[in-house]
Amino acid sequence: MKTYLECYPCFLNQSIAACKMLHLSENECKTILNKVALLIPEIDTKATPPEIGSLIHKIIREETSIQDPYKEIKRHSNQLALKIYSHLKNRVIKSDDPLLTAVKLAIAGNIIDYGAITNLDIEKEIAKILQNEDELITKEKQQYFSYQPLKKSIESAKTLLYLGDNAGEIIFDKILLEEIKTQNPQIKIHFAVRGGPIINDALEEDAITAGIHNIAEIINNGATIPGTIIDKCSEPFKKIWQNSNLIISKGQGNFESLHPSKANIYYMLIVKCQVLARDLGCSLRDIILYHEK
Amino acid sequence: MKTYLECYPCFLNQSIAACKMLHLSENECKTILNKVALLIPEIDTKATPPEIGSLIHKIIREETSIQDPYKEIKRHSNQLALKIYSHLKNRVIKSDDPLLTAVKLAIAGNIIDYGAITNLDIEKEIAKILQNEDELITKEKQQYFSYQPLKKSIESAKTLLYLGDNAGEIIFDKILLEEIKTQNPQIKIHFAVRGGPIINDALEEDAITAGIHNIAEIINNGATIPGTIIDKCSEPFKKIWQNSNLIISKGQGNFESLHPSKANIYYMLIVKCQVLARDLGCSLRDIILYHEK
Numbered sequence: 001m002k003t004y005l006e007c008y009p010c011f012l013n014q015s016i017a018a019c020k021m022l023h024l025s026e027n028e029c030k031t032i033l034n035k036v037a038l039l040i041p042e043i044d045t046k047a048t049p050p051e052i053g054s055l056i057h058k059i060i061r062e063e064t065s066i067q068d069p070y071k072e073i074k075r076h077s078n079q080l081a082l083k084i085y086s087h088l089k090n091r092v093i094k095s096d097d098p099l100l101t102a103v104k105l106a107i108a109g110n111i112i113d114y115g116a117i118t119n120l121d122i123e124k125e126i127a128k129i130l131q132n133e134d135e136l137i138t139k140e141k142q143q144y145f146s147y148q149p150l151k152k153s154i155e156s157a158k159t160l161l162y163l164g165d166n167a168g169e170i171i172f173d174k175i176l177l178e179e180i181k182t183q184n185p186q187i188k189i190h191f192a193v194r195g196g197p198i199i200n201d202a203l204e205e206d207a208i209t210a211g212i213h214n215i216a217e218i219i220n221n222g223a224t225i226p227g228t229i230i231d232k233c234s235e236p237f238k239k240i241w242q243n244s245n246l247i248i249s250k251g252q253g254n255f256e257s258l259h260p261s262k263a264n265i266y267y268m269l270i271v272k273c274q275v276l277a278r279d280l281g282c283s284l285r286d287i288i289l290y291h292e293k
Numbered sequence: 294m295k296t297y298l299e300c301y302p303c304f305l306n307q308s309i310a311a312c313k314m315l316h317l318s319e320n321e322c323k324t325i326l327n328k329v330a331l332l333i334p335e336i337d338t339k340a341t342p343p344e345i346g347s348l349i350h351k352i353i354r355e356e357t358s359i360q361d362p363y364k365e366i367k368r369h370s371n372q373l374a375l376k377i378y379s380h381l382k383n384r385v386i387k388s389d390d391p392l393l394t395a396v397k398l399a400i401a402g403n404i405i406d407y408g409a410i411t412n413l414d415i416e417k418e419i420a421k422i423l424q425n426e427d428e429l430i431t432k433e434k435q436q437y438f439s440y441q442p443l444k445k446s447i448e449s450a451k452t453l454l455y456l457g458d459n460a461g462e463i464i465f466d467k468i469l470l471e472e473i474k475t476q477n478p479q480i481k482i483h484f485a486v487r488g489g490p491i492i493n494d495a496l497e498e499d500a501i502t503a504g505i506h507n508i509a510e511i512i513n514n515g516a517t518i519p520g521t522i523i524d525k526c527s528e529p530f531k532k533i534w535q536n537s538n539l540i541i542s543k544g545q546g547n548f549e550s551l552h553p554s555k556a557n558i559y560y561m562l563i564v565k566c567q568v569l570a571r572d573l574g575c576s577l578r579d580i581i582l583y584h585e586k
Contacts, residue, residue, distance in 0.1 A: 012305060029298050041330055
């Protein structure tokens, strides 16, 4: 997705939010804000929002000398999600269409963001998503919830590349991966994480905490970007990308950096900003299972 | 009021809104956005938001070679307000406390902004403000609607300096000025406008369109700033400022540039941003009659 004009003020807002999360002084925040502002005229107009996000968070890491500012938030998100894992797993097993329920929960998990998140927020989002069956059928017709095509792809695919997004959220992803394996025991799954600490995005250690290594091969994509920019990824990742029959991409950052693409991608995300909503032709907070064709 | 960190993304948003209003191309907008971004590290941290606003709109005027980008919007706002002048005037005359009604209407007029504004918006805002009598009394106790002290000041003041804000809004101001003259026929009123075109702020020509010259002496403050920064105003304006017993200041720009002040100022405004709401300790969209003490 291109970087729209409205993304630039949002970059400043994201910088301020990160500075506040780190309890920096107003002067320290302003120094970072100044550097981010100076970046704006330098940015290649073809750069996607996650690429610019990576530059901003590089500034924050350099200015604060904190290599992983969101480490504690990620740990907390993982713990919170692990606590409800059995509960969620039970919901999937007992449902009429376990794969559908697992897909919905995986999208609901995308609500976990670096902001304040509580058990209540997650429970509310899950309840909202599990209850709106009719709405999702309407969306399927509008191609914003392509569940049936995904189901068929999962049944026949030999390989699946699953692009993870946030810490915490990946515990929800694990439930979907388990259900995919139940549907297609022969499928070879790669689970991709970021190459280095960037916002609250999942790293290898988070994927291991989630237990994903028991069900998929974890690969870091070699890039410290809150999305997936193929050109900037490692060679091993590029090889897996090229050889995957089916790709599931979680979250807005992966969407923004990949879309439009010629690959067989199913994007799962909650729409978290107006710019993306407008680009996709949907509404803020919509839950999306969008098939790139 | 100081410029808070959150004001910086807002400056970019304001620039984008101005560019879109002028139907500039995306490239033209980005060029302006780049220049505004470069300004951020250069700004004196003690500058108030209107001072920074003046620099931004200078960039827009220079880049577009349009000296008064909001001319048509100002003309439209004046026409819209003039159409309902008699209706508003009647409301004031027929009310139990004409001065109070005129004060409320003058604040309601502050809803007129450079965005899309319709008769409906104005009517809605007026109805809302005229109906919430109880709420205003509560606010008076909290010093956010100091009507009784203002009434007393008006009755005894020899001179009044009234700082105008937007075009269109000044027709509402005229009704208040007329009512002030009714209450205190001896009062000498100066009505201040900006020194040059800045956003949709009223200029001398707008004040004349409103007919304010029939009731007050119009003075331009000599500065092209969407607020009132005394140091940057002309000597004649400074003299009037110093000699005024009572000052009424309309709108957020005047508040942001004057507050805190040692002068006897009554600020009338609708709170249009979260940063100001937090600074004042009130809510977004609140209507305020705040006495600087």
